[in-house]
């Protein structure tokens with residue numbers, strides 16, 4: 274019925290094997306993908322295909338049974354080796370197609386609209402964009418308004434935010450956007466992952482890594498995760514409120530990241546085929 278097995282659980286069997294249980298009806302599937310029928314030894318037809326996994330360092334990847342078009346980036350493995358894993362934040366399915374999701378993520382002008390309630394960003398000072406085909410870097414500064422007392426009481430983590438957020442985004446088209454952050458508490462790497470689920474839904478989550486300047490600051494890593502979760506919530510909220518198929522009427526300054534997304538999206542197969 275289309276339930277996600279990743280939301281289910283594993284059941285250890287007395288013979289040492291294990292099954293995976295579906296979260297909807299608790300139906301169990303064995304290693305061949307066959308349903309285990311309670312009170313019966315009858316084998317069913319295999320309903321699931323095993324997923325081919327690639328284990329690279331601390332991370333497990335999969336092409337989901339689709340022919341690989343590009344290599345797995347090594348950047349997350351580098352983070353896993355160098356930084357402390359702070360956790361996963363904001364995992365959700367957003368009611369939007371992958372292109373809209375990516376355009377939002379690479380729209381530097383949306384920070385002081387969509388994320389205004391969180392960061393009180395006053396404006397975006399765009400610095401530069403480095404286009405390396407399917408890989409890119411963008412740099413911009415976001416000066417913030419002084420938080421009001423009532424905001425600080427509501428969210429004391431605002432005190433940890435610098436006066437000017439210096440953003441460096443590193444982008445691996447299409448699935449990964451990394452926010453390289455320097456905060457008073459230390460270095461933060463926020464890795465936003467985008468997985469198309471259906472034409473109209475995109476799954477997203479954030480893997481957060483950090484190096485904290487002081488062991489006490491490690492206690493603040495939950496705040497880092499809370500911020501990341503709020504960012505995802507705000508993006509999901511605004512994406513759910515956009516009219517579908519509404520053409521863009523106004524071109525803003527510094528849409529170079531969005532142009533990069535549109536070009537790569539339109540030419541993805543040629544760009545991956547001609548890769549040397």
Ligand SMILES: [Fe+2]
Pocket residue numbers: 377378383387388504508
């Ligand atoms: Fe956003």
